[in-house]
Amino acid sequence: MNLRPDPTFHASPKLAMEAPAENYAFTVMFSRDQSQPDGIAVIDLKKGSDTYGQVVHKVIVPNKGDEFHHFGWNACSSSLSPLTGHAFLERRYLIVPGIRSSRIYVIDVKDPLKAHIHKTIEPEEVFSKTGYSRPHTIHCGPEGIYVSCLGGGGEDGTDGPPGIFIMDCETFDIIGQYEMDRGKQDKHYDFWWNLPQNYMVSSEWGLPPQFENGVVPEDLLSNKYGHSIHFWDLRARKNIQTIDFGENYQMALEIRPAHDPTKSYGFCGVVVDTTNLQGAIFTWWRDDDGVWQSKKTITIDPRPEDPANLPPLLQGFAAVPPLITDIDLSLDDKYLYVACFGLGEMHQYDVSDPMNPVLAGKVELGGIAKGKKHPNGKDFVYGPQMVEISRDGKRVYWTNSLYSTWDDQFYPGEEGGQMVMADVGENGGLTLNKDFYVNFPKGLRTHQIRLEGGDCSTDAFCYPSV
Amino acid sequence: MADEVISITALWWAVIFSGVYHGVNPGMGWPLAVSAALMERKNTSLARALAMLAAGHFLAMVAILLPFSIMIFLVDWETEIRIGAGILVIVMGIYLLLNQRHPKILGRIHPARLALWSFLAAMAHGAGLMLVPIYLGICSIDPEDTGHLATQILMSNNISTAFTVAAAHTASMTLAGGIVAVLVHAWLGLTFISKTWFNLDIIWALSLVLVGCFGIYSGYYGH
Numbered sequence: 217m218n219l220r221p222d223p224t225f226h227a228s229p230k231l232a233m234e235a236p237a238e239n240y241a242f243t244v245m246f247s248r249d250q251s252q253p254d255g256i257a258v259i260d261l262k263k264g265s266d267t268y269g270q271v272v273h274k275v276i277v278p279n280k281g282d283e284f285h286h287f288g289w290n291a292c293s294s295s296l297s298p299l300t301g302h303a304f305l306e307r308r309y310l311i312v313p314g315i316r317s318s319r320i321y322v323i324d325v326k327d328p329l330k331a332h333i334h335k336t337i338e339p340e341e342v343f344s345k346t347g348y349s350r351p352h353t354i355h356c357g358p359e360g361i362y363v364s365c366l367g368g369g370g371e372d373g374t375d376g377p378p379g380i381f382i383m384d385c386e387t388f389d390i391i392g393q394y395e396m397d398r399g400k401q402d403k404h405y406d407f408w409w410n411l412p413q414n415y416m417v418s419s420e421w422g423l424p425p426q427f428e429n430g431v432v433p434e435d436l437l438s439n440k441y442g443h444s445i446h447f448w449d450l451r452a453r454k455n456i457q458t459i460d461f462g463e464n465y466q467m468a469l470e471i472r473p474a475h476d477p478t479k480s481y482g483f484c485g486v487v488v489d490t491t492n493l494q495g496a497i498f499t500w501w502r503d504d505d506g507v508w509q510s511k512k513t514i515t516i517d518p519r520p521e522d523p524a525n526l527p528p529l530l531q532g533f534a535a536v537p538p539l540i541t542d543i544d545l546s547l548d549d550k551y552l553y554v555a556c557f558g559l560g561e562m563h564q565y566d567v568s569d570p571m572n573p574v575l576a577g578k579v580e581l582g583g584i585a586k587g588k589k590h591p592n593g594k595d596f597v598y599g600p601q602m603v604e605i606s607r608d609g610k611r612v613y614w615t616n617s618l619y620s621t622w623d624d625q626f627y628p629g630e631e632g633g634q635m636v637m638a639d640v641g642e643n644g645g646l647t648l649n650k651d652f653y654v655n656f657p658k659g660l661r662t663h664q665i666r667l668e669g670g671d672c673s674t675d676a677f678c679y680p681s682v
Numbered sequence: 683m684a685d686e687v688i689s690i691t692a693l694w695w696a697v698i699f700s701g702v703y704h705g706v707n708p709g710m711g712w713p714l715a716v717s718a719a720l721m722e723r724k725n726t727s728l729a730r731a732l733a734m735l736a737a738g739h740f741l742a743m744v745a746i747l748l749p750f751s752i753m754i755f756l757v758d759w760e761t762e763i764r765i766g767a768g769i770l771v772i773v774m775g776i777y778l779l780l781n782q783r784h785p786k787i788l789g790r791i792h793p794a795r796l797a798l799w800s801f802l803a804a805m806a807h808g809a810g811l812m813l814v815p816i817y818l819g820i821c822s823i824d825p826e827d828t829g830h831l832a833t834q835i836l837m838s839n840n841i842s843t844a845f846t847v848a849a850a851h852t853a854s855m856t857l858a859g860g861i862v863a864v865l866v867h868a869w870l871g872l873t874f875i876s877k878t879w880f881n882l883d884i885i886w887a888l889s890l891v892l893v894g895c896f897g898i899y900s901g902y903y904g905h
Contacts, residue, residue: 219881227872296876298711299793301784301803304881358789386783412721412793451790478721679713679872680720 224669230681240668244284245660282314288354297678313351346381373424378404399455416448430621439463493518495538525585546609577646597632605672617661633662705858712859738800743848746810751840764901775890815897
């Protein structure tokens with residue numbers, strides 16, 4: 217327990233942007249064939265450092281087959297609201313779930329170069345205390361750390377709906393299910409919130425049989441993946457409204473609310489529109505009557521391609537779908553970054569007017585039937601995927617893997633893990649940085665990135681930018 | 683007699699001082715008034731939030747003091763009650779020293795219900811208990827004088843004293859917190875919130891123990 221608030225806690229998004237730049241990144245590494253244990257790579261981001269852009273430390277876990285995916289901090293800037301009662305928590309632990317094993321590691325990164333496992337929560341404890349499985353997204357919130365789960369109970373995770381559970385933010389003991397009234401919610405993926413306005417938004421991917429062994433084409437073409445987002449009264453733990461984007465909008469994934477707590481809008485990325493293979497971004501907002509609304513504000517077209525160049529899954533369509541698999545919003549709520557895992561592109565949209573996004577920058581890298589190389593001449597396997605933005609909004613980092621079995625379907629026979637960075641121009645625009653290219657150890661793929669001291673998809677702010 | 687007047691004055695100052703102590707502590711709520719003003723872009727929201735925080739705090743003080751004001755009409759038991767109250771305050775302080783976890787229930791309160799939050803936060807931290815020994819000190823009267831005072835009058839005096847103590851304490855707390863909130867909102871800026879927030883958990887718990895000891899001492903020796 218600190219005597220002063222953690223120096224990485226900032227009252228407003230603006231103060232976080234003005235804070236010192238990130239020194240380290242933490243990136244997950246996982247073994248596709250489960251032949252070696254997964255881990256967290258610590259990457260040096262200090263400008264001018266001899267080991268800049270290199271993996272300077274690794275935390276390798278003792279088990280195999282966890283499949284790390286998303287992870288998050290034990291505490292964030294929201295601690296600075298007296299309402300949380302936890303002003304003196306340290307931003308010190310990364311909560312790292314195994315999406316395949318349902319095991320959760322708590323990793324102490326107080327000294328990034330000596331990061332180590334602090335606590336392990338075994339899958340049986342997750343199952344018995346929550347009735348959920350396949351833990352995924354982490355956010356620190358009211359009453360503790362929230363963990364969204366993609367699976368319910370039972371062997372294949374379909375015994376009961378998936379949902380969120382809460383962990384104690386100091387002991388990391390599992391407290392239990394979050395939901396008191398889940399309404400129509402029967403699938404789960406991402407969630408985030410606006411703490412002062414007391415709302416939470418959650419999204420849907422699919423149930424474990426729909427993703428663990430790869431995308432199920434019949435389910436996708438019959439629109440059986442998730443296509444709704446849910447609005448919650450956060451503290452009452454109650455689903456107050458469900459918005460169905462339409463059944464053709466398959467896989468509503470990342471939820472990115474505006475960071476400024478005075479704003480009541482945000483974005484959600486949809487992987488594929490099954491009527492035309494487009495990728496889509498919806499803007500959601502609360503209207504003057506307090507009712508939540510949504511509108512499709514960005515579409516990205518598929519690229520026609522000779523079936524001979526395509527993986528079997530896509531040959532029948534003779535096209536490469538964009539596959540919007542991650543989005544991230546800069547702390548000033550100005551730029552939305554959209555990863556197109558299929559096309560091999562990272563888009564930057566100016567969303568100053570959230571109802572009318574304007575494409576401001578674009579980078580091509582990797583991609584199905586394209587394999588665009590990095591400016592340094594090296595390969596970028598698969599396509600741009602998990603994206604993370606520096607607090608000051610000047611650097612955008614991303615990795616290349618979506619999910620083990622899905623990588624194999626869209627990019628059969630390929631293997632590798634890379635992390636790259638692009639510089640953001642003064643007035644928008646995106647340029648790949650030649651000097652930043654992390655190639656992960658052989659046999660290990662990568663997914664989510666977290667930046668030391670917080671980034672653009674972790675901290676919830678309780679005071680507006682002024 | 684002169685000594686007694688001075689010590690009663692000192693006790694009233696203790697009521698005021700503890701209010702200032704609660705008021706300037708960010709944990710008791712003034713940053714919420716700043717947040718309200720910024721969120722709603724209205725200066726009046728700051729005053730409204732402070733008023734809600736004050737209402738909750740006042741109720742928490744009254745809720746703790748009233749049972750004691752009703753109890754101490756048992757003049758014969760005054761010493762025992764005062765010593766018992768002192769022990770209770772010490773126990774709360776020791777509990778807070780040993781258990782530095784924060785009550786999760788506060789996390790379930792809707793952010794707009796500041797009065798409820800303020801009430802429960804004050805209850806959870808024993809803010810009302812801190813006033814009890816001071817309050818009992820103010821109420822205490824020379825046993826020789828009590829013979830000709832009707833119990834009813836004594837009790838109603840004590841009840842009105844309880845309200846006055848709670849009001850004076852809450853007023854000083856609100857004034858102190860309000861001054862900081864206005865300064866931060868108008869001039870100092872949001873960085874001031876994290877810069878001036880100190881972990882007072884241990885000092886707070888020790889203050890309770892100290893006040894409890896005073897309660898026992900003054901109960902035993904009179905004042």
